[in-house]
Amino acid sequence: MDVDGTLADGKKWKELSHHGVLFPPPYAPLKPTVHMLYDDEPCPLAPAAEEVALFYAGMMKRDYVKHAVFNKNFMADWKTQMSAAEKAKITDLSKCDFSKMSAYLDANSEARKARPKEEKEVEKIQKAALKEKYGFAVIDGERCAIGNYNVEPPGLFQGRGEHPKMGKLKARLRPEDVTINVSDRASAPAPPPGTKWKEVVCKDDVTWLAAWTENIAGNSKYVMLAADSPLKQRADLEKYEKARRLKVLAPKIREAYTQMLKSTQMVDRQKSTALYFIDRLALRAGGEKDTEEEADTVGCCNLRFEHVFCEQSEDGETKYIRFDFPGKDSIRYENTVEVAVQVWKNIRIFKKEPKGPGDQLFDRLKVPELNAYLKDFMPGLTAKVWRTYNASITLQEQLKSTPVDGAVEEKFLAYQRANRAVAVLCNHQRGASKQHGAQVEKMDEALTDIKKQLKESKKKLKEEKKGDKNAKKVEQLKKKIAGLEVREKKKEIAKVDKEENKTIALSTSKLNYLDPRISAQWCKMHNVPRSKVYNKTQQTKFKWAIAFIEYETKIWEF
DNA sequence: GCCCGAACTTAGCATTAGGGAT
DNA sequence: ATCCCTAATGCTAAGTTCGGGC
Secondary structure, X not given: OOXXXXXXXXXXXXXXXXXXXXXOOOOOOOOOOOOEEEOOEEEOOOHHHHHHHHHHHOOOOOHHHHOHHHHHHHHHHHHOOOOHHHHHHOOOHHHEEOHHHHHHHHHHHHHHHOOOHHHHHHHHHHHHHHHHHHOEEEEOOEEEEEOOOXXXXXXXXXOOOOXXXXXXXXXXXXXXXXXXXXXXXXXXXXXXXXXXXXXXXXXXXXXXXXXXXXXOOOOEEEEOEOOOOHHHHHHHHHHHHHHHHHHHHHHHHHHHHHHHOOOOOHHHHHHHHHHHHHHXXXXXXXXXXXXXXXOOXXXXXXXXXXXEEEEEOOOOOOEEEEEEEEOHHHOEEEEEEEOOHHHHHHHHHHOOOOXXXXXXXXXXXXXXXXHHHHHOOOOOOOHHHHHHHHHHHHHHHHHHHOOOOXXXXXXXXXXXXXXXXXXXXXXXXXXXOOOHHHHHHHHHHHHHHHHHHHHHHHHHHHHHHHOOOOHHHHHHHHHHHHHHHHHHHHHHHHHHHHHHOOXXXXXXXXXXXXXXXXXXXXXXXXXXXXXXXXXXXXXXXXHHHHHHOOOOOOOOOO
């Protein structure tokens, strides 16, 4: 077996069996009292159109329904589900009133929440039974959890950013749409009664158990094993080993591309400048995108004229590049960084007339060329490896400022800050939660309260010492004060942590970019319980790393 | 070489569960 | 015991990379 989970002959497994996928229940039409109004008149719909209307009704609280593209796409696809009569009548979305349907959905979910405990318990058991059957596959003799055994239900497509396909109808999947992958066709899972699978295949060079084609962009969707499966564990290890190898090679590669910044070949200048950004800023590769079909977002190689700006200090000594572009998931990337003079000069050249807004900054460069260049330094080295390397090395460096003899809370704050530095580097953002302000306020109140108690207790202690000097009481008060001081410190740390996390998401880097061996090592070294850094699921995902550090130390120091 | 589809990783948001406060 | 909030989980969209076909 090879480390990336591939068997020596390029196969992912020898034996694979599972129970297929689970489909959502068929659509249950609404009671006649719950209907749409059209032009203020009741307008009952046949089930096909009603189901799609209900999808829309379920999104009335979302911003999507205010979006012209969403509404246009929705209307077009909704019509495909209408009868001729419905189509003739319903021509204007603004005349559709879904409020009864929305209210019905709200009432439904309230009622679900309010169900008696026993009923919820029964449902839980039923769900567990389904997981027991459909949630596991046997791969080379080992029973492994499956990541996603429920096929995606129908609904309205919720693309991120200015996605041209938002609001389109995501079709309901039938067994006839789903391909099943197993090692033995004869013992393939049975499709639901009266149906057939699209196909049963025995593809042992892939890891998916089932696949289908989604109807919005025509992309493939897969059912795959969960993160704790040997296949995924080995792939994760291999990813970080590659990044670790890059650490050794990076100085050599830097030397090479720094030379190339001055190349007479425009392709090479662009290649080296792009790599400079990927190395220094951990930018994504930035492959080509079809703006007719998807949101307009960019990464490094497909940056355009309008995304980068050459700036400098007043004396002209220090050169800066300012970046401002929509990245993956349409998350804005804004950053101004000091750069080598040659890089700054290059960008000025790449932006020279006749180039203008809309034009590619690196017009001679495509991701495959950059990756081909990297491959010569190390097999498997691609732009993405730099991001992993950058994130992990940043964590490793930042963790060095952990207070050696601080309390666990202080050490953990240092860890959070190291994690945060990585999240900032990778531009992992999140929308500030609606309750953020209230939560901080609450913490402030709690702090004020602790401080007040502390003041009172201290005053009492002083009086007690002056007064009848009850030794027991003095002792009690001292204890109370010490306890309050610990609580105060904890709360203050937690508040700092919360405030600093307002719009920064730590989980993405923790889950995908930070070598878990560094974190496991850190816990061991600083005597911090591993559960402080990784919850149960994360510990399962990273069990390979936890096993690793029993034998190895200083994973990223060599 | 280039284009495109397949495969797999990375991403943020919505929902749910469960643990602490009352 | 219940309620409420946070943390965990679920979900699926959006990236990167690879490899096969022309």
